[in-house]
Amino acid sequence: MKHIVILGNGISGITAARHIRKHSNHRITVISGETEHFFSRTALMYIYMGHMKYEHTKPYEDHFWGKNRIELKKAWVSRIEFDKKELVLVGEAPLTYDILILAVGSEPNRFSWPGQDLEGVQGLYSYQDLEKMEVYTHGIKRGVIVGGGLIGVEMAEMLLSRGIEVTLLVREESYWNHVLPTEESALVTRHIQEHSIDLRLNRELAEIRPDSSGKKVGSIVTTNGETIECQFVCLSVGVHPFIRILADTALETDRGILVNEYLETNLPDVYAIGDCAQHRQPPAGRKAVEQIWYTGRIMGETVARTICGSRTTYTPGIFFNSAKFFDIEYQTYGEVTVPLPDDTDTFYWEHSNGRVALRINYKKGSGAVVGFNALGLRLRHEVCDRWIKEGRSINDALAHLREVHFDPEFFRRYEEEIVQAYNSSQSEHVVLQRGKKSFFSRLFS
Amino acid sequence: MNKIQRIGLGLFIIGFLVWIATLTMGKFTLTDQVLKDNLKPEHYEQLHSSLAPMLNKTYDTPFGFNKDLSHTIEQVNEGYKVQNQMDKVINDSYAFALTKAASHGYIRDSNLLLFWASIGLSIVGALIYILAGLRKLPGNKNDNIYHNPATSRGWVGIIIGTFLILFYIVIYFFPQYIVNWTLLVDPLSRVLSGTPAGQWFLYGTLYTLAILVMGVRMLIKYRHNRYQQVRTVSVMFFQLSFAFIIAEILISLSLPYYDFKNMWPLDYDFFFEWHLDSLTSSGQLGLFMLVWGIALFTIGVPLFTYLYGKRWYCSWVCGCGGLAETLGDPYRQLSDKSLKAWKVERYMVYGVLVFVVVMTAMVLYTYFTGQSNIGPISSYSVRSIYGFWIGALFSGVVGVGFYPLMGNRVWCRYGCPLAAYIGIVQRFKSRFRITTNGGQCISCGNCSTYCEMGIDVRWYAQRGQDVVRASCVGCGICSAVCPRGVLNLENAEPGSRVMIAPEVLMGNDMPVIKTQARTTGSQN
Ligand SMILES: Cc1cc2nc3c(=O)[nH]c(=O)nc-3n(C[C@H](O)[C@H](O)[C@H](O)COP(=O)(O)OP(=O)(O)OC[C@H]3O[C@@H](n4cnc5c(N)ncnc54)[C@H](O)[C@@H]3O)c2cc1C
Ligand code: SF4
Ligand code: SF4
Numbered sequence: 023m024k025h026i027v028i029l030g031n032g033i034s035g036i037t038a039a040r041h042i043r044k045h046s047n048h049r050i051t052v053i054s055g056e057t058e059h060f061f062s063r064t065a066l067m068y069i070y071m072g073h074m075k076y077e078h079t080k081p082y083e084d085h086f087w088g089k090n091r092i093e094l095k096k097a098w099v100s101r102i103e104f105d106k107k108e109l110v111l112v113g114e115a116p117l118t119y120d121i122l123i124l125a126v127g128s129e130p131n132r133f134s135w136p137g138q139d140l141e142g143v144q145g146l147y148s149y150q151d152l153e154k155m156e157v158y159t160h161g162i163k164r165g166v167i168v169g170g171g172l173i174g175v176e177m178a179e180m181l182l183s184r185g186i187e188v189t190l191l192v193r194e195e196s197y198w199n200h201v202l203p204t205e206e207s208a209l210v211t212r213h214i215q216e217h218s219i220d221l222r223l224n225r226e227l228a229e230i231r232p233d234s235s236g237k238k239v240g241s242i243v244t245t246n247g248e249t250i251e252c253q254f255v256c257l258s259v260g261v262h263p264f265i266r267i268l269a270d271t272a273l274e275t276d277r278g279i280l281v282n283e284y285l286e287t288n289l290p291d292v293y294a295i296g297d298c299a300q301h302r303q304p305p306a307g308r309k310a311v312e313q314i315w316y317t318g319r320i321m322g323e324t325v326a327r328t329i330c331g332s333r334t335t336y337t338p339g340i341f342f343n344s345a346k347f348f349d350i351e352y353q354t355y356g357e358v359t360v361p362l363p364d365d366t367d368t369f370y371w372e373h374s375n376g377r378v379a380l381r382i383n384y385k386k387g388s389g390a391v392v393g394f395n396a397l398g399l400r401l402r403h404e405v406c407d408r409w410i411k412e413g414r415s416i417n418d419a420l421a422h423l424r425e426v427h428f429d430p431e432f433f434r435r436y437e438e439e440i441v442q443a444y445n446s447s448q449s450e451h452v453v454l455q456r457g458k459k460s461f462f463s464r465l466f467s
Numbered sequence: 468m469n470k471i472q473r474i475g476l477g478l479f480i481i482g483f484l485v486w487i488a489t490l491t492m493g494k495f496t497l498t499d500q501v502l503k504d505n506l507k508p509e510h511y512e513q514l515h516s517s518l519a520p521m522l523n524k525t526y527d528t529p530f531g532f533n534k535d536l537s538h539t540i541e542q543v544n545e546g547y548k549v550q551n552q553m554d555k556v557i558n559d560s561y562a563f564a565l566t567k568a569a570s571h572g573y574i575r576d577s578n579l580l581l582f583w584a585s586i587g588l589s590i591v592g593a594l595i596y597i598l599a600g601l602r603k604l605p606g607n608k609n610d611n612i613y614h615n616p617a618t619s620r621g622w623v624g625i626i627i628g629t630f631l632i633l634f635y636i637v638i639y640f641f642p643q644y645i646v647n648w649t650l651l652v653d654p655l656s657r658v659l660s661g662t663p664a665g666q667w668f669l670y671g672t673l674y675t676l677a678i679l680v681m682g683v684r685m686l687i688k689y690r691h692n693r694y695q696q697v698r699t700v701s702v703m704f705f706q707l708s709f710a711f712i713i714a715e716i717l718i719s720l721s722l723p724y725y726d727f728k729n730m731w732p733l734d735y736d737f738f739f740e741w742h743l744d745s746l747t748s749s750g751q752l753g754l755f756m757l758v759w760g761i762a763l764f765t766i767g768v769p770l771f772t773y774l775y776g777k778r779w780y781c782s783w784v785c786g787c788g789g790l791a792e793t794l795g796d797p798y799r800q801l802s803d804k805s806l807k808a809w810k811v812e813r814y815m816v817y818g819v820l821v822f823v824v825v826m827t828a829m830v831l832y833t834y835f836t837g838q839s840n841i842g843p844i845s846s847y848s849v850r851s852i853y854g855f856w857i858g859a860l861f862s863g864v865v866g867v868g869f870y871p872l873m874g875n876r877v878w879c880r881y882g883c884p885l886a887a888y889i890g891i892v893q894r895f896k897s898r899f900r901i902t903t904n905g906g907q908c909i910s911c912g913n914c915s916t917y918c919e920m921g922i923d924v925r926w927y928a929q930r931g932q933d934v935v936r937a938s939c940v941g942c943g944i945c946s947a948v949c950p951r952g953v954l955n956l957e958n959a960e961p962g963s964r965v966m967i968a969p970e971v972l973m974g975n976d977m978p979v980i981k982t983q984a985r986t987t988g989s990q991n
Contacts, residue, residue, distance in 0.1 A: 033910070065911035072611035074800075078916045081925060083805060183610040216604065315909045320975045332980065339976035344907050346950040349606025349691070353907070353952055400952035403905025403973055428904060428955055430946050432693035 026329065027109065027119035028052045029099055033315055034296025035125030036060045037322025038329075039092050045330035050091065051117070053109070055098030057149050059084060064315055066152050067176045071183040076149075104272050104289050121329055124268075124279055124287075124294040125322070128261035128313055135257075137230030142239040143255040146177060155180075155256075162186055162253035166242050168227045169259035170197050172345050177256045178219050179348055189220040189250055191227060203360055205370050206395055209379055210347045217348050222248075230255055261313055263298040276300055278311045283335040285325045293329070295321035307341055307357055314343060340410050342403060350377060355406035356393035358383050366392060369416065371443045373398075373436065380440060382416060389415035399436065400428035420444055420452045471599040478592025486585035486648070493647045494572035495532040496525045501568040510557055517543050529566050529644050536565060562643035563666060567650070574647050582651040586673075590680055597684040605691035607948055609917070617871070618797050624871035632868035639859045642666035659715035668715075674790060675711045679703055681793035688796075694943045694956070698782055702789035710786050723749050725756050728784050730763040732823040733885035735858060739850065740834050764888070772892040775958060776899025778941020780889060787878060790867065791919065792942060795875025799919035799944065802874030808921055812881055812938065819857060820887040826853050857882065876919040880938060890937030898958040899941065900965075901934035903927060906974035908953045914945035928953050930968035 026042060028035040031054035039050050065079040087094050095117075101110040102122070109117045130145025132138055142158040144151055159165060165181045167174050170192030178188045194200065197214060199207040214221050226245040233240025233253075241251045263278035274280045274288040278300030285293050296318035297311075304310045308317075320338050327334040344353045358381060362368055367386050372379040378398035384391045390413035394406050405426045409419055419426075423437045441454045468476070499522060502515055517539050526532035540557060547555045574581060600608075617623035637645055642665075649664040652672050656664035664672075682703040689695035709728045717725055723745040731737040737760055746753040771779040781788045802808075829846035832838070839845050866878025879886050893899060901924070908931075914924035920938045924945045927934045934945075934954070946954040970979045 062910045062912055064909040065913070068911065068913065071609075072614040073609040074912055074916050075613050078912045081910045081912065081929060085806075316906050316974055319906075319972075320977075323971070323975065324977060327977070327980075334977055337976040339974050342905070342907065342974055344909075344951045349604060351950065351952050400904070400955070403907055407905065407973060428952060430692065430694040430943060430955060431957075432697050434693070 023048055024120035025049045025051065026121045026123065027117060028123040028125055030054055030125030030127055030296065031060045032063065032125060032127050032296060032318065034318030034322045035123065037319045038123050038125065038295060038326050041323050041326030042329055043090050043092060045326060051093040051095055053095045053097055053099060055096065058094060058096045066146065067180050070152060070155065070180045099267060101267060102271060104292065121291045123325060124292065124298060125296045126264045126298045128297040129264040130257060131260045131262055132257060133259065135227055135230060137232065138257070140230055140232050140239045141237050142253060143230055143257065145257045146173060147261060159184065159186060159254050164189065164252045165254035165256060166191060166250055166252040167256045167258060169257065170194065171258060171260065174258040175214065175347050177258055182217060189222060189252065190214065191225045191244065192221065192223050193226050195224050200360055203358065203381065205372060206379060206381065206397060209372065209376060209397055210350065212376060213347055213350050263311065265298055284328050284333055285321055285336055293325050295325050305336065305338060308338060340407050350398050351400065353396045353401050354394065355401065355403070356410040358393035358395045369444055371440045378436065382419065384416040388413065389417060391416055391419050401426050402428040417450065417452050421455050423454060469599060472596050475592045475596030475599060479589050479596065482585050482588030482592055485588065489574060489581055489585055489647050489651060490645065491528065492572065492574040493570045494525050494527060495529060495566060495569040496523060496571060497521045497565065497569045498523060501565060505564045505568050506561060507559070510559065513555065513557065514540065514543060529646055532566060532569065533562055533643050536562065563646065566643040567646045570646055570650065574650050578650045579654050586651065590676065593680050594683065597687060600687045608688065609948065612800060620801060620872060628868060628871040631870065632864055635864040635868050638666055638670050639863060659712065660718040662718065671711055675706050677794040678706045678789050681796065685793055685796060689947065692947050695947060698943065699792065701783045702792055705784050706786055706789045722752060727759065729786065730760060730885065732820070732827065732888065733883060735823055735853060738827050738830050743834065768889055769892055772889050773897050776897050776941050777889045777893040777939065781879065781886060781940035782942045787883065788940065791875040791879060795870050798870045798875045800916050801872065802876065802919050802921040804915050804921050804923050815881045816883065816887040819882050820884040822853060823884040826850055874919055879940065880920050894935060894937040896961065898961055900957060901939065901945065902955045902957050903931055903933060904953045904955070905931065906972045907951045909951055911950065913948045913950060914954060917944050917948045924954065931972045932968040933965040935964050935966060
């Protein structure tokens with residue numbers, strides 16, 4: 023029996039722990055300085071908005087850990103002595119390991135803006151950030167959010183829920199347009215503005231200025247020279263691996279902790295997973311550092327297998343992801359890249375209400391579908407995944423569009439409209455299949 | 468809260484306070500005529516001389532009136548007991564009927580006006596408050612639910628809960644004190660059934676109004692979600708027509724009161740002899756009612772639950788479900804999600820199911836054999852125990868009174884024997900399941916938090932297993948609040964339900980190997 027220490031109790035560390043327990047009897051210790059128990063970081067916004075309390079964001083009840091013999095330790099690790107296989111803890115005795123899994127996650131980026139250390143300037147990543155935000159946004163009038171990514175929109179929604187006015191500074195000329203194609207980006211941009219957000223495009227932050235106290239934020243200045251009064255500034259300009267404590271050790275790092283396809287680092291018995299891992303050879307269609315919930319989960323499962331004796335390569339399948347921009351859900355499957363690659367064609371449909379859209383990208387010659395973007399529409403993961411893997415042709419995919427639909431019953435169906443739109447742009451026409459079922463059997467299903 | 472909402476809330480509160488104030492408005496005077504009209508002739512003979520001191524005396528409150536009344540009747544009964552004349556003891560409760568008949572004064576003269584000034588004003592205020600929700604863009608709006616003392620077990624919630632509990636206790640056990648409220652709805656009762664309102668008509672009216680008004684709230688809150696809208700219109704319709712209007716019209720036609728959508732074992736007295744007798748003595752329609760009532764739970768439940776799941780009844784048709792899904796919607800997040808609660812739930816709800824089956828068997832035995840006792844136990848005492856503890860205390864006082872404290876499905880989850888029965892069908896033989904969408908779940912917990920049945924939906928979603936649970940009422944809220952489009956209520960071949968989590972979740976292409984889990988890797 024070995025002592026496996028996992029540093030970080032986020033989705034990747036916890037998944038690793040759970041799966042190691044499933045496959046083995048090793049002693050498992052999970053350390054984190056952030057919270058005692060695993061909680062869902064993705065739900066931080068809902069705590070602030072009063073949809074949930076912190077307890078609700080814990081995916082497992084507190085008794086789960088004891089029952090599964092997963093020891094939890096709430097402490098910060100200040101240094102790791104890899105040669106002694108020892109973790110140095112703040113205010114506690116050091117801890118030795120036989121195998122170490124680093125799952126330390128990320129921290130928000132800061133770009134040495136003047137005034138970024140003032141009170142009321144922060145990012146949102148950890149539970150402590152949320153507590154700070156609670157304090158600094160109390161009773162304020164306006165907050166400025168710097169950065170137009172997914173977290174930026176979440177922050178805007180959070181502030182809005184408390185009746186705080188929001189200015190959102192976006193460097194690009196349209197929201198998130200290096201990830202979303204023009205039309206989707208425009209749709210989301212409109213939706214953000216609909217929520218009475220003061221969205222300022224083509225703007226960057228130049229400086230943060232204090233208020234009369236000299237300690238707290240009072241306003242910001244953009245690179246265009248505009249001054250915006252505000253009492254809170256949120257920096258949401260991306261995150262980077264939280265690996266400061268690993269500097270000047272034998273562990274090889276770059277932006278993140280470098281790992282091979284087995285998630286092994288350059289040191290024996292040391293693995294890295296989740297947000298903090300940087301893949302030396304990323305799998306096809308994947309980035310070297312991917313800060314996504316489910317990739318952390320997959321890495322956790324993979325490393326557990328390797329540690330428990332069946333060395334397994336990290337193989338995330340077809341890319342997928344999802345997000346929500348205020349009231350509009352967004353799902354993506356496969357590759358929908360910006361700009362559109364030369365060998366790829368695209369079909370885009372948008373409902374006249376401007377809130378629902380579907381894009382399907384496909385290879386030029388074969389017509390094989392390679393990616394889906396859906397806004398305000400739910401798609402079935404299993405079907406998208408299968409179609410992309412099979413290289414299902416766009417015509418065939420559209421003919422069977424009903425299968426991909428995942429909206430709840432009684433929701434407006436858009437298949438006919440979508441296929442019509444496609445047909446009007448093509449010479450070869452697609453006939454929408456009724457689906458396998460007859461009217462009678464659908465009546466009873 | 469914006470200005471319109473404040474106005475709405477203000478009007479609602481004024482109406483509510485007027486309604487409370489009406490309790491103090493009547494005067495009560497017992498007359499010989501009232502006694503003659505309301506007492507059985509033999510009781511009139513027994514009581515009228517003892518009640519003589521009360522006659523033509525005017526009381527300002529129903530409390531003083533009832534104190535003297537019950538005191539007198541008790542004394543008379545006491546006398547019989549001393550003389551060992553037990554057959555003369557008066558067990559009938561005349562409190563409500565006499566109080567109502569004795570009431571007069573402003574409230575009786577102006578009941579229509581007062582109805583509008585109280586209940587009517589509250590409805591208008593509530594609707595204004597609710598309609599103001601249209602100013603928000605459509606979408607899930609659960610902001611500040613846990614900051615609001617009304618919806619997070621705060622002081623407002625406790626006050627509302629206390630009020631509801633008191634209301635139920637009074638309606639069930641002390642209706643004589645709220646005679647004035649029944650006067651307010653007398654005009655409506657006369658229109659519908661041609662008779663003055665009793666406490667149950669008052670209750671039915673308020674119940675229906677609550678479902679309608681709060682149903683409008685659901686329609687607006689979920690105007691982006693057709694499933695929620697259709698389902699809400701359905702419960703509003705069934706309550707208004709089946710439970711309220713049709714049932715009252717039956718009374719006006721001197722037919723037995725009958726709610727065509729209610730069924731045994733929720734309707735636990737269906738097989739009581741007074742009920743069977745009233746059906747069998749009401750001709751063709753009575754017989755139809757009898758057959759219909761039996762067919763509902765013997766054929767309707769298995770068939771529709773097989774096709775659509777428990778939801779066809781619990782969140783589309785049922786009156787208790789209807790109230791839970793409308794009036795109770797603001798409290799759904801307060802249900803207990805712990806594993807422990809699930810264990811308690813199973814013992815309790817199946818316990819009640821066993822109880823009602825045993826009780827009904829005893830009742831039928833008595834009906835057919837005429838013998839009240841089975842061994843040492845009397846079927847009459849069993850039914851009165853059930854009626855008091857389950858029928859009144861559990862389903863009413865706790866079931867609704869605890870909305871703001873334990874969530875809106877306390878009765879449905881822990882107590883309803885019909886839900887237990889339908890749940891068994893749903894769990895083992897149904898096309899219904901909640902599909903989880905591949906690997907999209909981010910474990911945020913919205914679904915579990917807003918599941919009124921306390922199902923830990925996330926536990927299924929994050930492991931890619933379909934939600935197949937006896938207790939799921941198919942309200943669809945988990946699917947509505949999921950920010951990642953993970954959950955979908957669906958019907959398909961029963962065998963296609965994913966009952967065991969896939970070894971490797973979709974999106975992860977690592978090879979599947981068969982491993983032996985050495986410990987319980989799962990929570991539930
Ligand atoms: C607000 C927000 C919303 C998000 N929404 C989504 C989303 O919708 N979908 C999605 O796919 N992804 C989302 N993400 C990203 C996703 O949450 C992360 O990719 C994921 O949580 C990373 O998990 P992890 O286990 O790798 O690291 P983490 O969850 O960051 O866990 C690492 C833990 O290790 C602890 N730790 C680090 N160093 C030390 C040390 N020295 N000593 C002690 N403890 C230490 C940290 O405190 C932390 O608790 C979101 C992120 C945020 C912040
Ligand atoms: S609400 Fe959706 S994403 Fe969140 S835990 Fe439930 S299923 Fe998962
Ligand atoms: S699991 Fe979903 S549909 Fe079922 S009762 Fe809970 S919230 Fe409603």
